Amino acid sequence: MMNIISENKRILIIAYHFPPFKASSGIQRTLKYCTYLREYGWEPLILTISPTAYEATSPDQLREIPDDVVVERAFGLDTSRHLAIAGRYFRWMAQPDRWMSWWPGAVWTG
Numbered sequence: 001m002m003n004i005i006s007e008n009k010r011i012l013i014i015a016y017h018f019p020p021f022k023a024s025s026g027i028q029r030t031l032k033y034c035t036y037l038r039e040y041g042w043e044p045l046i047l048t049i050s051p052t053a054y055e056a057t058s059p060d061q062l063r064e065i066p067d068d069v070v071v072e073r074a075f076g077l078d079t080s081r082h083l084a085i086a087g088r089y090f091r092w093m094a095q096p097d098r099w100m101s102w103w104p105g106a107v108w109t110g
Helices: 027-039 059-064 102-109
Strands: 009-014 042-049 070-074
Touching (some): 027 042, 070 102
Parallel strands (some): 009 042, 042 070
16 A cells, blocks of 8 residues: 655644734734645645634625635634623633634634
């Protein structure tokens, strides 16, 4: 039996902010990594959160992701929006920050 080994190296990029998130210019860095790492022999795998956790999305940004880049989306909540009652939430639910809830899903998906 022959083992087939890819010549490309793989890299896992963990990024909370990734398209279709609309409100951050920080997604551009991750998008550029996806594009240019491939030119240097790297296969990027993106681990990010489900778009339902974002306050604002722009489906147009999904076109910027290269077709051959694998994007895995983990379940997560924005505590201040999803666990709020009448616009208020308990601060202890958001320790150390309101996006903490995505790490179990990220670990499972990763």
